[in-house]
Amino acid sequence: MKVLNVIINLINAAVLAGTPLLLATSGEILTEKSGNLNLGVEGQMYMGAIAGLAGAWFAEQWFGTGGMIPLIIAVIFSFIMGCISGLIYSVLTVTLRANQNVTGLTLAIFGTGFGKFFGEVLGHKAGGFVAVGQETKAMFGNINFGKLTETPFIGTLFFRYNWLVYFALIIAVIMGWYLNKTRSGLSLRAVGESPGTADSAGINVTRYKYGATIIGGGLCGLAGMYMSMVNQKGIWVTDCVSGYGWLAIALVIFSTWSPLRAIYSSIIFGGLTVMYMRIPIPGLPTAIYMMFPYIATIIVLILTSIKQIKEHAQPASTGLNYYREER
Amino acid sequence: MQHFKKLLAILLCALFIFTVVACDSGKDPVKTDPSKPAESGDPVDTDKPDDPVKPDDPDKLSLENIKIGFVHITDPSDMGYTYNHDLGTQKMQKELGLKDDQIINKFNTSEDETCENALRELAEQGCHIIFATSFGFEDYVIKVAKDYPDIEFCHATGYKAASAGLDNVHNYFGKIYQARYLSGIAAGLKTEKNKLGYVGAFPFPEVISGFTAFYLGAKSVNPDVKMTVKYTHSWNNPTLEAQLAQALIDEGCDVLGQHCDSTAPATAAEAAGVFHVGYNSDMRDAAPNASLTSAVWDWSRYLVFAINKLIAGEEIPVDWGEGLAEGVCDVSPLNDAIVAPDTAAKIEEARAKIVSGDWDVFTGPLVDVRGETVVAEGETFIEPASAPSWGYILEGIDAQAD
Numbered sequence: 021m022k023v024l025n026v027i028i029n030l031i032n033a034a035v036l037a038g039t040p041l042l043l044a045t046s047g048e049i050l051t052e053k054s055g056n057l058n059l060g061v062e063g064q065m066y067m068g069a070i071a072g073l074a075g076a077w078f079a080e081q082w083f084g085t086g087g088m089i090p091l092i093i094a095v096i097f098s099f100i101m102g103c104i105s106g107l108i109y110s111v112l113t114v115t116l117r118a119n120q121n122v123t124g125l126t127l128a129i130f131g132t133g134f135g136k137f138f139g140e141v142l143g144h145k146a147g148g149f150v151a152v153g154q155e156t157k158a159m160f161g162n163i164n165f166g167k168l169t170e171t172p173f174i175g176t177l178f179f180r181y182n183w184l185v186y187f188a189l190i191i192a193v194i195m196g197w198y199l200n201k202t203r204s205g206l207s208l209r210a211v212g213e214s215p216g217t218a219d220s221a222g223i224n225v226t227r228y229k230y231g232a233t234i235i236g237g238g239l240c241g242l243a244g245m246y247m248s249m250v251n252q253k254g255i256w257v258t259d260c261v262s263g264y265g266w267l268a269i270a271l272v273i274f275s276t277w278s279p280l281r282a283i284y285s286s287i288i289f290g291g292l293t294v295m296y297m298r299i300p301i302p303g304l305p306t307a308i309y310m311m312f313p314y315i316a317t318i319i320v321l322i323l324t325s326i327k328q329i330k331e332h333a334q335p336a337s338t339g340l341n342y343y344r345e346e347r
Numbered sequence: 348m349q350h351f352k353k354l355l356a357i358l359l360c361a362l363f364i365f366t367v368v369a370c371d372s373g374k375d376p377v378k379t380d381p382s383k384p385a386e387s388g389d390p391v392d393t394d395k396p397d398d399p400v401k402p403d404d405p406d407k408l409s410l411e412n413i414k415i416g417f418v419h420i421t422d423p424s425d426m427g428y429t430y431n432h433d434l435g436t437q438k439m440q441k442e443l444g445l446k447d448d449q450i451i452n453k454f455n456t457s458e459d460e461t462c463e464n465a466l467r468e469l470a471e472q473g474c475h476i477i478f479a480t481s482f483g484f485e486d487y488v489i490k491v492a493k494d495y496p497d498i499e500f501c502h503a504t505g506y507k508a509a510s511a512g513l514d515n516v517h518n519y520f521g522k523i524y525q526a527r528y529l530s531g532i533a534a535g536l537k538t539e540k541n542k543l544g545y546v547g548a549f550p551f552p553e554v555i556s557g558f559t560a561f562y563l564g565a566k567s568v569n570p571d572v573k574m575t576v577k578y579t580h581s582w583n584n585p586t587l588e589a590q591l592a593q594a595l596i597d598e599g600c601d602v603l604g605q606h607c608d609s610t611a612p613a614t615a616a617e618a619a620g621v622f623h624v625g626y627n628s629d630m631r632d633a634a635p636n637a638s639l640t641s642a643v644w645d646w647s648r649y650l651v652f653a654i655n656k657l658i659a660g661e662e663i664p665v666d667w668g669e670g671l672a673e674g675v676c677d678v679s680p681l682n683d684a685i686v687a688p689d690t691a692a693k694i695e696e697a698r699a700k701i702v703s704g705d706w707d708v709f710t711g712p713l714v715d716v717r718g719e720t721v722v723a724e725g726e727t728f729i730e731p732a733s734a735p736s737w738g739y740i741l742e743g744i745d746a747q748a749d
Binding site: 029032033036037112116118136139140143148149151154157161162247251252253254255257258259260261262264293294297298300302306307310 | 353356421422424425426577578580583584585586587589590591593594597609610611614615617618632633634635636747748
């Protein structure tokens with residue numbers, strides 16, 4: 021009974037740890053499917069994190085009420101801020117053809133500074149903690165499904181989450197469907213594999229690259245909002261993203277560029293990061309235990325490169341800018 | 348068009364760099380020394396007549412002309428350690444009536460050569476006394492202090508000043524364990540399952556001493572209490588802290604303590620409907636329904652003490668560590684709405700005992716997890732230096748192995 025409880029709680033924690041990763045990974049997969057290797061996820065998440073928190077905080081002041089309105093504004097703000105970060109990246113790499121790696125890394129540094137700077141500005145404005153009210157906190161807390169939540173085991177396993185968990189799942193499923201079952205998704209994949217061919221077939225490469233990178237950035241922004249609003253419960257804490265943006269990039273490889281595989285791989289990955297806290301392995305140094313997610317990523321990398329399945333490979337043009345004149 | 352695009356790319360990159368650089372050094376008032384250009388021609392001339400600060404008696408150090416430098420690992424937005432230290436600076440400034448330009452802060456200094464550079468910059472800017480506040484700064488402090496024998500260097504949380512063989516290096520810390528003990532009383536009275544949880548940073552004496560005192564405080568009012576400790580292996584990782592707090596709550600802990608920087612354990616406790624005792628800052632605003640109290644510092648006590656000593660021309664002690672009696676550490680105001688009845692009275696009782704000087708936290712009999720007596724009955728473990736050295740895990744504490 022006790023062991024079962026520990027395992028169920030571990031799965032519960034794994035899902036909660038995996039959700040921001042799933043959102044950011046979905047966003048990054050969409051971006052990479054268009055041939056843009058965006059390494060700036062960490063920065064995009066910081067921008068989303070501060071925008072979401074600032075949105076909720078100001079909404080509480082403007083409307084004088086907590087709850088639904090700050091929630092909606094937080095979602096809109098963080099998504100738009102994520103989109104803006106994607107737009108910056110697109111303008112630099114697609115239109116101006118700047119080097120993708122450098123642009124991504126710069127975006128990571130810029131976004132981190134952006135988040136921390138405005139976090140501090142907000143802190144001065146608030147004169148202490150930037151904290152949202154209890155009602156708004158509750159909106160990002162676990163949903164109460166009534167009897168379902170109280171059901172032993174099942175309740176903890178499936179009905180003890182905040183709404184973003186279910187939202188992230190739906191997004192990943194929709195994206196899997198979009199990429200694999202729609203004409204537009206096919207075109208996007210074509211752009212990522214071979215933009216020259218796609219261009220010849222009459223697909224607007226620039227438009228697809230912009231669209232995918234901007235929406236992908238928006239999802240990263242929402243992932244950032246998860247870090248500040250759910251993990252930190254609506255309080256600005258410096259370093260709140262804690263490197264999850266980099267984890268998301270690793271997770272894209274881990275899930276071999278598939279949003280559907282990202283669902284379980286993000287839960288496994290999240291589980292590996294929190295497992296050391298819950299299931300001690302006697303004799304195993306914690307420092308080694310904490311490496312597990314990264315060891316797993318390396319193993320997946322090795323396995324996929326041995327098996328050489330084309331569907332599991334990185335889109336062929338990822339990281340390369342498209343010059344129409346050099347087709 | 349092509350030229351325009353290139354230009355735009357350059358401009359955007361410049362904007363990026365500007366924003367990043369501007370954000371980094373926004374709070375870093377590096378002022379160029381007005382006497383520098385004149386000096387370049389004639390480096391030996393130190394008694395310049397045009398120096399506005401010390402025209403009459405150039406050697407006389409006073410509150411009007413003293414310059415004080417600080418090196419911090421983060422900036423006050425951490426709402427934790429650096430925030431607390433900076434509050435101490437502000438209080439000291441007010442108390443001594445110093446002007447803003449007499450204090451130079453170096454924020455966000457990492458524990459590597461950056462620290463050495465920061466210390467040298469402060470020394471060259473004419474600081475008379477420099478405070479370095481993070482543990483990892485110590486070796487750099489000693490290194491730089493050798494080159495500047497006329498400048499006093501004070502390092503918090505370190506232990507090497509006594510053995511460094513330099514007159515101008517000093518360590519300081521405080522008996523924070525006494526405040527931890529008081530905050531533990533609030534936790535011990537509040538817990539219903541008699542199970543406390545503790546989010547620790549590292550298995551390291553400063554942390555172990557802290558949670559042992561916290562546990563002993565709880566045990567003094569609740570003999571049945573047990574405690575589980577888990578480590579994040581980081582001084583500041585808010586996400587891990589939140590996850591670790593949740594892991595402790597899932598194991599049945601109903602009051603959490605912490606030795607880490609963020610408010611994450613407090614808010615995680617609040618969301619789960621359990622309670623929390625903080626460290627470094629009063630966290631009642633962050634988690635009004637969970638935060639009982641916090642163990643907090645008042646660093647201004649030492650800053651004022653050291654600066655006054657320097658001005659009076661007296662020796663600053665090589666190692667300084669005062670406690671509750673001197674007001675260096677204390678518990679923040681209790682959250683009256685949620686603390687257990689009697690908490691204030693019990694805390695006052697213990698405070699009186701500690702302040703009287705007859706009794707201290709680590710008084711025997713204390714037995715560790717292996718059943719060995721580490722402090723015998725009637726004896727008291729006194730820290731030999733200001734930096735904690737206590738490393739025993741006591742019976743009743745389930746600390747995660749390293």
